[in-house]
Amino acid sequence: MNWKTFYALLSRDGHVARRNLLPMLLQNLLQPLLLTFVFGRILTTSGMMPAAYKSVLLPGVMAISMVLSGVQAVAMPLITEFQFTREIEDRLLAPMEIGWLAVEKIVAGMIQALVAGLVVIPAAWLTMGSGVQLSFHPLEFAVICFLVAMFSSAGGLALGCSVGQTQIGLMFSLVLAPMMMFGCAYYPWSYLHSFPVLQYAVLINPLVYASEGLRGTLTQAPHIDTFVVMGALVAINVLLLVVGLKKFHQKAVS
Amino acid sequence: MGIGIRIENLRKVYDTPPPSAARGGGFSFVSQRSAGPKERKKKFEVVAIDGVSLEMRAGEVFGLLGPNGAGKSTTIGVLTTRTKPTSGRAFIGDYDVWREQVKAKRLIGVVPQRPNLDFALTAREVLLFHGAYFGQSARERERRSAELLEQFHLKDRADDMVRNFSGGMMQRISIARAMMHDPEVLFLDEPSAGLDPQTRLMLWEIVRSYNQQGKTIVLTTHYMDEADTLCDRLAIIDHGRIISHGTPKELKASIPGGYLLRLRFNHVPEALAAELKKLPGVTEVRGADQTGLDVYADRGGPLIAPIVNTAQALDAELHDVHIAEPSLETLFLHHTGRSLRD
Numbered sequence: 001m002n003w004k005t006f007y008a009l010l011s012r013d014g015h016v017a018r019r020n021l022l023p024m025l026l027q028n029l030l031q032p033l034l035l036t037f038v039f040g041r042i043l044t045t046s047g048m049m050p051a052a053y054k055s056v057l058l059p060g061v062m063a064i065s066m067v068l069s070g071v072q073a074v075a076m077p078l079i080t081e082f083q084f085t086r087e088i089e090d091r092l093l094a095p096m097e098i099g100w101l102a103v104e105k106i107v108a109g110m111i112q113a114l115v116a117g118l119v120v121i122p123a124a125w126l127t128m129g130s131g132v133q134l135s136f137h138p139l140e141f142a143v144i145c146f147l148v149a150m151f152s153s154a155g156g157l158a159l160g161c162s163v164g165q166t167q168i169g170l171m172f173s174l175v176l177a178p179m180m181m182f183g184c185a186y187y188p189w190s191y192l193h194s195f196p197v198l199q200y201a202v203l204i205n206p207l208v209y210a211s212e213g214l215r216g217t218l219t220q221a222p223h224i225d226t227f228v229v230m231g232a233l234v235a236i237n238v239l240l241l242v243v244g245l246k247k248f249h250q251k252a253v254s
Numbered sequence: 255m256g257i258g259i260r261i262e263n264l265r266k267v268y269d270t271p272p273p274s275a276a277r278g279g280g281f282s283f284v285s286q287r288s289a290g291p292k293e294r295k296k297k298f299e300v301v302a303i304d305g306v307s308l309e310m311r312a313g314e315v316f317g318l319l320g321p322n323g324a325g326k327s328t329t330i331g332v333l334t335t336r337t338k339p340t341s342g343r344a345f346i347g348d349y350d351v352w353r354e355q356v357k358a359k360r361l362i363g364v365v366p367q368r369p370n371l372d373f374a375l376t377a378r379e380v381l382l383f384h385g386a387y388f389g390q391s392a393r394e395r396e397r398r399s400a401e402l403l404e405q406f407h408l409k410d411r412a413d414d415m416v417r418n419f420s421g422g423m424m425q426r427i428s429i430a431r432a433m434m435h436d437p438e439v440l441f442l443d444e445p446s447a448g449l450d451p452q453t454r455l456m457l458w459e460i461v462r463s464y465n466q467q468g469k470t471i472v473l474t475t476h477y478m479d480e481a482d483t484l485c486d487r488l489a490i491i492d493h494g495r496i497i498s499h500g501t502p503k504e505l506k507a508s509i510p511g512g513y514l515l516r517l518r519f520n521h522v523p524e525a526l527a528a529e530l531k532k533l534p535g536v537t538e539v540r541g542a543d544q545t546g547l548d549v550y551a552d553r554g555g556p557l558i559a560p561i562v563n564t565a566q567a568l569d570a571e572l573h574d575v576h577i578a579e580p581s582l583e584t585l586f587l588h589h590t591g592r593s594l595r596d
Contacts, residue, residue, distance in 0.1 A: 002356070008386035015383075016374040089370040090380075090431065093334065094387035095359045254268070254337045 005096040006104055012091075013108040017073075027072070028116040032065045033127055039186070040128035051131045056221045058124055058132055059214035060185030063148060065120045067183075067207055068176070070113030070152025071159060074105050078160030079168060082251050092252055102157055102248040106241075109153025114145060134219055140226050141217035147233035148210040154237055155206070157244030161251045183207025188215060188222045206236045256312030256468045257347040257361055257438040259333065263307050264342035266328050266494075268300040302328040304494035305342070310472055310487075315465050317485035318474040319582065321592070325494040326474035327367055330443050333472070334364045346439060360388070363437035367444045367474075369424035373417040377408055377427050380416055381434050388435035402430040405460070422453050429457065433464065440464060442473040446480055458484055478582045490586060497589045502582060509588050512580035515549040515557060522547060523568045533560050542591075545573075550588070554579065 017024065040057050043049040081088035092098055125132060163171045182202045184192075189212055192199035202208050209224070209232045216223035223229075303325040310316040318326045331337030332344050335355045344351045346358045372380055381399035390398070403409045406426045411419070416427060425448070432440060442461070446454045461484060465471050475481050481488055482502050489499035498505060506512070519526075527539045530549055535557065538550040551557055554577040565572050578584045587593055 002389070004389040005387050008383065008389075011386070012372075012375075012383045015379070019374070085373070086366070086368070086370040087372055089336070089364075089366060090372060090384060091387065092336065093359055093362075093364055095356050095389075096387075097356060254331065 001100065002096045005094050006100060009091060009094065009096075009101065009104045010108060013104070017108075017112065024112075025119075028065060028069045029119060029123060031068075032061045032120045033123055035061050035064075036124040037127045040124065044128075044131070052133075052221075054128050054132045055134070055219040056188060056215070057186065058121070058128070059218045059221075060183075060187075060211045061124055062117050062120045062218075063207060063210040063214050064180055064183070064185050066113045066117035066145075066148050067152040067155070067179075067210055069116035070109045070149055071156040071176070073112040074109035074153045074156030075160030075163070075171075076168075078105065078157070079163055079165055082161070083165050088252075098252050099245055099249065101252075102245055106150070106153045106157055106244075109156050110146075110149040113149040113152045117145060117149070132219075137217045137226075141214075143230060144210075144213040144217050144226070144233070147230065147237060148213065150237050151206055151210065151233055151240065154240035154244050158240050158247060161244060161247035179205055179207050184211045188212070189224055190222045206233070209233050209236070256470050258312040258470065259308075259310040259316075259347075259439065259472065260345040261306055261308040261329070261333070262343045262345075263305055264303055264329070264332060264344060265305055265340045266301075266303045266325075266332060266337060267340045268302060301494055303332070306491070306494070306496055307342075308489055308496065308499070310470060312470055313465070313468050314486040315461065315471045315473070315484055317481040317488040318472070318491055319476065319478075319481045319488055319586070320474075320491040321476055324491045326491055327443055328494075329491070330364075330441050330472070330474060334362055334441055335359060361438045363432035363435065363440045365425075365429050365432045365440070365442040365445055367447065369421075369428045371416045371419075371424055371427060371431070373415070375416060376413050377416050377419070378403065378412040380427060380431055384431050384434045390435065398434060398436075402433060406430045407456075421448050422450060425449060425457075426453065429460065437469070439470045439472065442471070444474055444476070446475070446477060454480075478586075481582055488582070490582075490589065492586075492590050492592075498585070505582060505585050506580045509550065509580060509585050512584075513551050513554040514578040514584040514587065515551065515554065515561070516542070516576040516578070517547045517549060517561065517572060518574035519545055519547070519565060520571045520573060521545060523570050526565065526568050526570060529564050529568065530561065533557060533564065540591075548587070 036057060039049070040054045044051050044053055091101055094101070159171060159175065182205050184202065185207065189199070189202070189208060192202065209229045212224040213226060213229035213233065215221050216226040216229065306325070306329060318329060320326050328337055332339050333346065333351060335351055335358060339352060346361050349357045349361070351358045372383070375383065378399055381402060382395050385395035385398060403412045406429070408423065408426060408430070411423065416424065419427065425445070429442070429445065445457055449457065461471055461473070473484070485502060487499065487501050488505060490497045490505070498508065522541070522545060527541060527547060530536060530547065531539045535553045536549055536551045540548045542548050549557070558575060562572050583593070
């Protein structure tokens, strides 16, 4: 393992991210801001939703924001760089085992996911106004954030190495959209009890654990037990890492 | 002290289409009869390199010459760790390219056939980050990148994004990038494809001066003049096999007669080839197709009159003549029956 090269690759990604800071912030912040404003401010102030809904929504929006930014940060560049131009080739030729390049991509994606998630908290708080009740468990919260960030960027690696440039639209409508809708981001998992089949079907959706984990460590809203969530996230991460690294090798070497 | 390259019985068979278009071209498709239920899945195999053994000596400019799809880029792909060989081995210096990838990667610089620059960066950053990947210190990176930008006439555009560069400029920055970490072996895959004549001369000059520092250079090309003027030794490759190798001079001397006259008639009577063979200086006559004959001889122009007379005696009319002087092009034709650009 060559740390100098690894660090250089990481600083390249950091450099590119800083250059695109404004569009990236807009991309990461606008959607959660609109979501929290419409659902957390308009619907609650108008009385269509109880004020307690704010506390249910905040962790969900944070989970969505982390997952989307992690997936995008890793998958989108990989999809384009493995295409026609093979832009990634110069980094594959860097003096380091190529698997570490995938690991570097994951680390860079995790940092972006964590930033995106942490930025959402104050931003959403501001748009929703008063009435968000937090009950903060710092240690568990940190562990969950780490696991969610890893899930999003490892997922980005697996997706980015399996999807072609022409299928990006399909990826969003077939994978990411249902994942967000059935990810328990807008409602706690336990509230699905009137739909027993759906309630158990959504458990294959990793976003469920992200939303429920953040809900459990950030608020008092009903949630799946935090240790169950951690176990599930670890299992999902291992699976996505194995699949992602394998796909990456297949793409990188002909 | 330079670094040599050894290739032992290398074979590469793609069972799926290669991922990069750069490795496309006209492979030979060998359709396979399925032997059992297990093999039924494999509808075809693409044999890109078929048992290639070569030695490239330390400090020489070695050329791989061949038409599109001959296996040149796949050979470069294996030597630069980007392609996994199906069988056989390749060594850069003492390192097995596939088993000791990191050590091999430290020794090589690669200029790909198609520029694969990092489009998110400026020209200067492309060089600086490349140097950083290879562990160069900040001061060394600054010095070397400034030097290369100057040498490649890119100083004025150094801080522009490379995505806005023209093809020729991208090619220049690709070469500068490959030389950034001062590699012992420089691979150039079709370096002058798409370059204007002026840039091409500049490229040759740069390759020569880099070579004079004792570096080994491997280039692929399908330009005869490039191979002829630049390379110390050459291998001619077609359909994944080495057809011939040696210095350009040796290779040219191996063609019977040296001159090649490609003749075209209204029709070719049966006796014509035998009659032409009897002409003074003619060493070999080959039928190209129904109206064409290739004549190898030790002279060119002086043979035209006797050829016309011989043809007229047999009631055939000469329509077209092309005289090729001894060159690698004629050599390629002699070995494959095809022109390089066919």
